[in-house]
Amino acid sequence: MVDVNSLDAAAVHETDSVDIAVPAILADAVDLARTAVEELGEGKVGAHIGVVGEDEAAASHYFEADVPGYRGWQWVVVVATCPGSDHATVSEIVMLPSADAIIAPEWTPWDDRLRPGDLGPGDLLPPALADPRLVPGYIANGDPAVDDVVLEIGLGRLQVLSPMGRDDAADRWHEGQHGPGSEMARAATSTCDTCGFYLPLAGALRNEFGVCGNELSADGQVVHAHYGCGAHSDTPAPKGAGSPAFEPYDDGAVETTALRVPAAPAEQNPSTP
Ligand code: SF4
Numbered sequence: 001m002v003d004v005n006s007l008d009a010a011a012v013h014e015t016d017s018v019d020i021a022v023p024a025i026l027a028d029a030v031d032l033a034r035t036a037v038e039e040l041g042e043g044k045v046g047a048h049i050g051v052v053g054e055d056e057a058a059a060s061h062y063f064e065a066d067v068p069g070y071r072g073w074q075w076v077v078v079v080a081t082c083p084g085s086d087h088a089t090v091s092e093i094v095m096l097p098s099a100d101a102i103i104a105p106e107w108t109p110w111d112d113r114l115r116p117g118d119l120g121p122g123d124l125l126p127p128a129l130a131d132p133r134l135v136p137g138y139i140a141n142g143d144p145a146v147d148d149v150v151l152e153i154g155l156g157r158l159q160v161l162s163p164m165g166r167d168d169a170a171d172r173w174h175e176g177q178h179g180p181g182s183e184m185a186r187a188a189t190s191t192c193d194t195c196g197f198y199l200p201l202a203g204a205l206r207n208e209f210g211v212c213g214n215e216l217s218a219d220g221q222v223v224h225a226h227y228g229c230g231a232h233s234d235t236p237a238p239k240g241a242g243s244p245a246f247e248p249y250d251d252g253a254v255e256t257t258a259l260r261v262p263a264a265p266a267e268q269n270p271s272t273p
Pocket of ligand 1: 190191192195196197198199211212213214217218223227228229230231232233
């Protein structure tokens with residue numbers, strides 16, 4: 001019998017940690033096990049790796065598996081007998097990965113795999129059950145603009161943003177490309193809250209966020225009140241027809257002067273002492 005430790009650890013399941021003696025009738029059933037895999041017709045069978053005892057009436061024979069796409073996998077054939085029997089039978093055939101086998105990564109549920117930007121046209125994306133970012137629309141959510149209207153007229157959406165969901169969104173927008181720390185904002189001389197294109201949000205986020213209505217800038221995007229860009233409505237018009245960022249070049253103000261060419265040195269007569 002082959003020592004359990006001589007087999008690939010990944011191919012040996014936990015019960016094999018105890019070395020179980022393999023009855024000779026099971027240890028000798030290599031050809032029976034090989035033929036069983038070959039008759040399966042699922043792929044080639046390679047060299048016999050070893051045999052491991054499962055209990056006093058069963059043992060597993062390991063073979064290399066030469067199956068496309070299953071590098072490093074092994075055929076495992078469980079053979080069994082019963083006391084007094086003079087032959088073994090095949091109980092089970094499986095393919096198991098060895099330590100260097102290529103196996104699929106651990107399954108990740110789809111909702112853990114989703115990332116911002118994954119939602120495409122026509123996709124349906126329901127919120128998670130008990131999503132903490134949402135609360136039922138009939139309870140106060142802390143946003144006076146929503147609470148006042150909903151409580152007064154008794155209407156409301158089925159769910160509304162919870163304070164936590166609102167804070168999450170505000171944090172993302174603050175840290176995002178239209179937040180006050182972005183490169184564009186740091187280079188701007190004026191902020192959105194003083195811009196004519198700035199459309200403040202309603203509700204609790206009104207003081208901090210609005211939507212840009214300038215098609216040449218962050219059109220339709222939520223911008224922080226202290227974001228800013230060079231298309232601010234108060235950006236002064238350029239002098240002349242140049243860029244507002246640079247002084248125009250006035251070639252009428254250029255003074256032209258003639259170059260003074262230095263006189264050539266007088267030629268010396270070689271006979272002159
Ligand atoms: S044009 Fe620029 S400064 Fe004005 S709201 Fe849009 S992003 Fe802000």
